[in-house]
Amino acid sequence: MKNPWSIRMRAAKTAKSQKSRVKSPNLKLKTQNSKMSEIHISGAEGLYKKSEIQTVVNKYIERALNHSRGKADKIVITIEDIKQQPETITALPVVTIKNTTSQEGGKIAGHLLRAAGISKIAIDKAFELIKRDSMRGAVLITAEHGRRLDPDKERGVRVSRLGITNSARKQLSIELMRYRINTETVQDALVLASKVSSCNHVIAEVCISDDPDYTTGYVASRDFGYTRIPHIKNKGNKSGGRVFFVKEGVDIRNLIAYLERKPLIISKVSACKGIESIDEILSHPHL
Numbered sequence: 001m002k003n004p005w006s007i008r009m010r011a012a013k014t015a016k017s018q019k020s021r022v023k024s025p026n027l028k029l030k031t032q033n034s035k036m037s038e039i040h041i042s043g044a045e046g047l048y049k050k051s052e053i054q055t056v057v058n059k060y061i062e063r064a065l066n067h068s069r070g071k072a073d074k075i076v077i078t079i080e081d082i083k084q085q086p087e088t089i090t091a092l093p094v095v096t097i098k099n100t101t102s103q104e105g106g107k108i109a110g111h112l113l114r115a116a117g118i119s120k121i122a123i124d125k126a127f128e129l130i131k132r133d134s135m136r137g138a139v140l141i142t143a144e145h146g147r148r149l150d151p152d153k154e155r156g157v158r159v160s161r162l163g164i165t166n167s168a169r170k171q172l173s174i175e176l177m178r179y180r181i182n183t184e185t186v187q188d189a190l191v192l193a194s195k196v197s198s199c200n201h202v203i204a205e206v207c208i209s210d211d212p213d214y215t216t217g218y219v220a221s222r223d224f225g226y227t228r229i230p231h232i233k234n235k236g237n238k239s240g241g242r243v244f245f246v247k248e249g250v251d252i253r254n255l256i257a258y259l260e261r262k263p264l265i266i267s268k269v270s271a272c273k274g275i276e277s278i279d280e281i282l283s284h285p286h287l
């Protein structure tokens with residue numbers, strides 16, 4: 001894709017924290033003003049041709065106004081002309097794990113991460129952060145010692161400037177339709193995970209959606225591809241987040257620059273698979 005445009009959408013709603021009563025210096029109680037905070041509702045982005053801008057913007061706004069996390073009262077659309085020619089990559093292969101409960105899903109995610117080379121201490125740290133329900137962007141954790149590296153603990157890291165060509169999207173739709181999982185949610189997450197895994201400093205990723213109605217998470221790595229884990233959380237649970245496990249001693253500035261600034265676009269799609277057991281997945285890494 002030549003001369004692509006980056007279109008990014010972030011939607012939020014304003015929430016007031018509860019008023020608190022504190023003692024003033026003269027021992028009288030007084031009420032503090034309520035603080036305003038933003039609750040994340042929805043986000044989306046991609047690389048597109050100039051002729052597609054209006055259509056995509058309308059689609060993103062519709063998504064922001066009709067989301068299970070609530071109705072947004074703030075929608076920010078950023079449209080940017082990307083001067084740099086995007087690097088092309090191949091999408092990770094997709095497979096779905098056999099799973100029926102959130103307890104089993106968590107164990108499966110941990111098993112996949114350990115097989116990819118992530119330590120138990122790093123995995124435990126990741127799930128501790130995800131359960132806090134306060135994550136905006138992705139968290140960076142070292143794979144061995146479990147140290148958190150992202151400099152802005154509230155913002156995290158935002159993977160950006162990524163997309164998929166129209167021809168590759170059509171092929172991906174064909175692959176996903178075979179297993180009845182051809183949704184925007186799956187496609188968008190796969191595009192993001194494929195960019196993340198293309199970074200040599202990232203070993204693996206775990207993601208659990210903060211959408212209370214979407215209970216399928218995933219673990220992604222170059223070894224085992226994009227592995228969907230159904231029922232990784234219970235319906236109605238608003239907690240969620242994304243963690244990238246990175247190599248020890250990584251240059252954090254270069255890593256973040258790659259994830260947030262380098263334009264990449266998927267031009268080829270890997271073959272997708274249906275439902276497999278954890279043993280089947282671990283027995284045949286795709287690379």
